[in-house]
Amino acid sequence: MCEHNDHGHCHEHEHGNQKSVLIRIGAAILIFVCAMVFPVEGFLRFAVFALAYLLAGWDVLFRAVKNIFKGDVFDENFLMGIATLGAFAIKEYPEAVMVMVLYQIGEYFQHSAVEKSRKSIQALMDIRPDYANLEKDGRLEKVDPSAVRKNDVIVVKTGEKIPLDGIVTEGEALVDTAALTGESVPVRSKAGDSVLSGCINTNGLLKISVTKEFGESTVSKILELVEHAASKKTKTENFITKFARYYTPAVVAGALLLAFVPPLVIDGAQLSVWVYRALTFLVISCPCALVISVPLSFFAGIGAASKCGILVKGSSYLEIVSNIETAVFDKTGTLTKGVFSVNKILGEDKAQILRFAALAEAYSSHPIACALKAAYGKEADSTPVTGVTEHAGKGVEACVDGAKVLAGNAALMEMFNVEYEKANEAGTLVYVAKDGKYLGCVVIADELKNDAAAAISDLKHKQHVKNTVMLTGDSESAACYVAQKLGLDSFYAQLLPAQKVEITEKLIKEKSKNRSVVFVGDGINDAPVLTLADAGIAMGALGSDAAIEAADIVIMDDKPSKVCVLIKIARKTMGIVKQNIVFAIGIKLLFLLLGAFGFVTMWGAVFADVGVTFIAILNSLRALHTSDFIKK
Numbered sequence: 001m002c003e004h005n006d007h008g009h010c011h012e013h014e015h016g017n018q019k020s021v022l023i024r025i026g027a028a029i030l031i032f033v034c035a036m037v038f039p040v041e042g043f044l045r046f047a048v049f050a051l052a053y054l055l056a057g058w059d060v061l062f063r064a065v066k067n068i069f070k071g072d073v074f075d076e077n078f079l080m081g082i083a084t085l086g087a088f089a090i091k092e093y094p095e096a097v098m099v100m101v102l103y104q105i106g107e108y109f110q111h112s113a114v115e116k117s118r119k120s121i122q123a124l125m126d127i128r129p130d131y132a133n134l135e136k137d138g139r140l141e142k143v144d145p146s147a148v149r150k151n152d153v154i155v156v157k158t159g160e161k162i163p164l165d166g167i168v169t170e171g172e173a174l175v176d177t178a179a180l181t182g183e184s185v186p187v188r189s190k191a192g193d194s195v196l197s198g199c200i201n202t203n204g205l206l207k208i209s210v211t212k213e214f215g216e217s218t219v220s221k222i223l224e225l226v227e228h229a230a231s232k233k234t235k236t237e238n239f240i241t242k243f244a245r246y247y248t249p250a251v252v253a254g255a256l257l258l259a260f261v262p263p264l265v266i267d268g269a270q271l272s273v274w275v276y277r278a279l280t281f282l283v284i285s286c287p288c289a290l291v292i293s294v295p296l297s298f299f300a301g302i303g304a305a306s307k308c309g310i311l312v313k314g315s316s317y318l319e320i321v322s323n324i325e326t327a328v329f330d331k332t333g334t335l336t337k338g339v340f341s342v343n344k345i346l347g348e349d350k351a352q353i354l355r356f357a358a359l360a361e362a363y364s365s366h367p368i369a370c371a372l373k374a375a376y377g378k379e380a381d382s383t384p385v386t387g388v389t390e391h392a393g394k395g396v397e398a399c400v401d402g403a404k405v406l407a408g409n410a411a412l413m414e415m416f417n418v419e420y421e422k423a424n425e426a427g428t429l430v431y432v433a434k435d436g437k438y439l440g441c442v443v444i445a446d447e448l449k450n451d452a453a454a455a456i457s458d459l460k461h462k463q464h465v466k467n468t469v470m471l472t473g474d475s476e477s478a479a480c481y482v483a484q485k486l487g488l489d490s491f492y493a494q495l496l497p498a499q500k501v502e503i504t505e506k507l508i509k510e511k512s513k514n515r516s517v518v519f520v521g522d523g524i525n526d527a528p529v530l531t532l533a534d535a536g537i538a539m540g541a542l543g544s545d546a547a548i549e550a551a552d553i554v555i556m557d558d559k560p561s562k563v564c565v566l567i568k569i570a571r572k573t574m575g576i577v578k579q580n581i582v583f584a585i586g587i588k589l590l591f592l593l594l595g596a597f598g599f600v601t602m603w604g605a606v607f608a609d610v611g612v613t614f615i616a617i618l619n620s621l622r623a624l625h626t627s628d629f630i631k632k
Helices: 018-037 042-070 076-089 093-124 218-227 235-265 271-285 288-307 315-321 350-360 367-376 410-415 452-461 476-486 497-510 524-532 545-550 561-596 602-624
Strands: 132-136 139-143 153-156 166-170 172-176 187-190 206-210 310-312 324-330 336-347 385-391 395-400 403-408 428-434 437-448 467-471 490-492 516-521 535-539 553-555
Touching (some): 018 042, 018 093, 042 093, 076 093, 093 602, 271 561, 336 350, 336 367, 350 367, 350 385, 350 395, 350 403, 350 428, 350 437, 403 410, 410 428, 428 476, 452 561, 467 497, 497 516, 497 524, 553 561
Parallel strands (some): 324 516
Antiparallel strands (some): 132 139, 336 437, 395 403
16 A cells, blocks of 8 residues: 555555566666657557556556545646646657656656655664663573563673663673764763663673663653654645645646637637647646655754754754744753752851751752752761651751751742841852751852853854743852853743743743744753743753653753754755745746746656656755764
8 A cells, every 4th residue: 555645646666666666667668669769650559659658657547546536636646647648649659658757767766865865864763672681590581672671680792782771780881872862972881870772882791770661761762753753744844735735726727728728719729739738737737846855854854853862853843943032941950960069058057057958858869959968978867857848949848856947949948937148159059947947058059061151152143043041940149150151141040830831931922923932951840841832852861751751852962052953953954945845836837837838848847847856855855964063
């Protein structure tokens, strides 16, 4: 069964034997040449050319008839069929045969170009693991990755793909992450490091404790994203689909008028001449160049992004990203590394302040809590910590040694009416209170990502993004420090998740027509904003599952600079799409006009259809090239 595009066009070659197609075309050309070299007359001439014609194009006629019964009349098969059969009716046998032969040759090359694009993307995403070495009772058993369970131990040898996400328990090796992140330099992984499925162990032996089953693993999620990447159509693609739906019946009606009206109203006009012109008009009119090349351009753009370690969940998001007006960023883990350390303690009894803060955060896995516990350096198991309550976006309330301890930002102190001294330090501020009495403040510093400043500068000065905004739940001082360091246009601090949503809604309302607002984040609390924005971009390496699930685009190596790369790819793709539309429609209109007045034969008509389509497809494949965006 053939798969049809929106215009009813079908590539038989996609499921058939290309060799047999070439043999059919070759046989048709041989018979055609023989008929031209050794002229025959009468019925025999008709029979020879009809044989060549059917060898070359029986499948086109078959699909045209089948689609008519399905109610899909005005497709390319119908246009080619009626034009060539009409040429037979007016005894232009050689032209009818060659139109069909050249059309099939064009189809063959179109298919080859499309397959090249598909194979390029498949090669980029060839990360599905074939097996996993499961350790059982001291021996290795080769099993399907889907059979491995959480906490099982697997062994990855040199040259093997890591089949599931996990944590290295033994061994050390250089891991090639190119398929996920686009980075050519391998990363050294050792005991305690997290590793992602789809990467390749280039040397050494790794024992890995599995943290996610195959269905939830990185490689499985990526393959699912790529599989459904083309499911969401762009405005441009929807326009082309509607255009083809109305355009094709219109040109058929135009061809009928062209065939029969001039002989009725013009003295001496011959019916056969105008029928020939109408048939030429039909061949020229096929909208194949548009309906194939435009989706293919987006498909190639998605492939280029994948090569750079950026997963785009639908072609519509490339169109959105190409028109960014406002780029909104989360702070922690997005613009900063999310690796916190205690920088300073403000208060009289610094040891007590740190102890209470660390114990109150004992059960939290938040990066700030981890920094507090690391600075305290003692286990909390022997200390009674009960009644832990987390106040979203504010901090933690807990009972430590029988005392009510608060550890959080200024909003938490105000929530419990605690009188505190506002600190004016650069960094994340954790205020600590015991039984309603303010003890002091812990200042926690977070380091900026290496490419964050360059990314913001590129967005503003090279990509001409009008507004760069940062939203964070962190303190005013920490947010101000980061905003000034990076040169952001504005920032909003001490925000709850709901407030991030409110501000993003406001930015969306204020944007210009046909421009977009994108949000870049990585945390669980970013998920609502990622969903709300015109396009949500998640950091995939360290980002939460909720953020990655909610996002429309995932950056696999967590580099803010990849946002600029994404914009460049999106704009190049949209440029190619526009080139194809202008080129295809312009050539079509020119040849339709020339054909109507008899200046173009069917040979020229074939170029206007197959030739233009082929050129547009080759132009579409340029979107796959990424050398313009990635510095080698």
